[in-house]
Amino acid sequence: MKLIVQIPCFNEEATLKQTIQEIPRVIKGIDSVEVLVIDDGSSDRTLEVARQAGADHIICHTRNKGLAATFTTGLMESLRLEADIIVNTDGDNQYPGNKIPELIQPIIEGSADITVGDRETRKLQHFSKTKRILQKLGSWGVRKLSGVEVADAVSGFRALSKDAAININIVSKFSYTIEMLIQAGEKKLAIQSVVTGSKKTDRSSRLFKSVPQFLFLSGVTAVRVYTMYRPLRVFSKLGLFFILVGIVPIGRFLFLYLNGDGDGHIQSIIIGSILIVIGCFVVIAGVLADLIGFNRKLLEQILILERKRSLTMDFKEKYHDKKNEENDD
Known part of the structure; x- marks a missing residue:
């Protein structure tokens, strides 16, 4: 060894x-x-x-x-x-x-x-x-x-x-x-x-x-590195954060509207909708990154196999060279 x-x-x-x-x-x-x-x-x-x-x-x-x-x-x-x-x-x-x-x-x-x-x-x-x-x-x-x-x-x-x-x-x-x-x-x-x-x-x-x-x-x-290996988990949590934050102003508007005070608070709907849309796009980005991650894992497996093949070839070449030297002697 x-x-x-x-x-x-x-x-x-x-x-x-x-x-x-x-x-x-x-x-x-x-x-x-x-x-x-x-x-x-x-x-x-x-x-x-x-x-x-x-x-x-x-x-x-x-x-x-x-x-x-x-x-x-x-x-x-x-x-x-x-x-x-x-x-x-x-x-x-x-x-x-x-x-x-x-x-x-x-x-x-x-x-x-x-x-x-x-x-x-x-x-x-x-x-x-x-x-x-x-x-x-x-x-x-x-x-x-x-x-x-x-x-x-x-x-x-x-x-x-x-x-x-x-x-x-x-x-x-x-x-x-x-x-x-x-x-x-x-x-x-x-x-x-x-x-x-x-x-x-x-x-x-x-x-x-x-x-x-x-x-x-x-x-x-x-x-x-963590995001590279677990993109869906990272982007899903980030997207969920935006969605939950976006629900807050929309909930505020609905509360005010049901109590007869909805006028002048339309900006809550706009801000909340924007945040929820951003959150959805972030989650979609996580799904795409996860799919790309599968491709990266396949490439890594190919790289590992190539390393093993290269090491095996180097060993065989050295073994044959040593045998040839022994035969020459």
């Missing part, structure tokens, strides 16, 4: 060496451990440090594409390298490498498809009280949207089985953490939280400039 630890990097020359060196190379139940560094267009010595630190594989983006794209590049390359389990960690060394064996154990045992490292942010002294509260609320919101029980929804320290990696298709540009969980919940993948803790990092996040920006981008991502 092969484990590949992928490290998305952007200007991580100061911490990458330690991150790689702390990754255990011998793990019970794993035949080989390899390190894959994905350099997302770094302008510093990240690439050189990765080579010197002993990374087994390195991929470079010609320009910075963002964390979500870099994560996806790592997944696809890890699958091409025949990984059975893929661990994602950060290049800033905030996640403890010695916890990787515990992180992947549920996948080895077959009780989970994806595991997510729980930093236990409520215990981290280097996290402000506000940040701990926001993390707790954010994880609660993601649990409600995804239907999966995960203690630390935005933790980047996570492991995936080969089948889970094949089934995940990240389309967000901001980050992969929330979208992966919503997708995994929709696709009925088994997810477990594993307590791993976290280390203090000296630099600020390069993913966002401020906490409000992070909250806004994370919220937009969560709503967009």
Whole structure:
């Protein structure tokens, strides 16, 4: 069984060496451990440090594409390298490498498809009280949207089985953490939280400039992905809201009319009718979006089958090349 630890990097020359060196190379139940560094267009010595630190594989983006794209590049390359389990960690060394064996154990045992490292942010002294509260609320919101029980929804320290990696298709540009969980919940993948803790990092996040920006981008991502997978539920509730609001002024007019005071309140009928029509159109839009969603699911199934076919072809080519080399000897 092969484990590949992928490290998305952007200007991580100061911490990458330690991150790689702390990754255990011998793990019970794993035949080989390899390190894959994905350099997302770094302008510093990240690439050189990765080579010197002993990374087994390195991929470079010609320009910075963002964390979500870099994560996806790592997944696809890890699958091409025949990984059975893929661990994602950060290049800033905030996640403890010695916890990787515990992180992947549920996948080895077959009780989970994806595991997510729980930093236990409520215990981290280097996290402000506000940040701990926001993390707790954010994880609660993601649990409600995804239907999966995960203690630390935005933790980047996570492991995936080969089948889970094949089934995940990240389309967000901001980050992969929330979208992966919503997708995994929709696709009925088994997810477990594993307590791993976290280390203090000296630099600020390069993913966002401020906490409000992070909250806004994370919220937009969560709503967009949830709507993509469950459009009928979202649009139906929104449409029903408009319809119920529209009933209020119409009801007001009818009440006044039955009591002999209907004159001069025709605007209530107009406003209520407009709101009800808007609500009906929103519901119709939800039905159409749901039909489009079925088409998207079919395309996803085709994509997954193509990935499996491609991986099978790569394996056969390598097997035949190895046989030819043995025959030549």
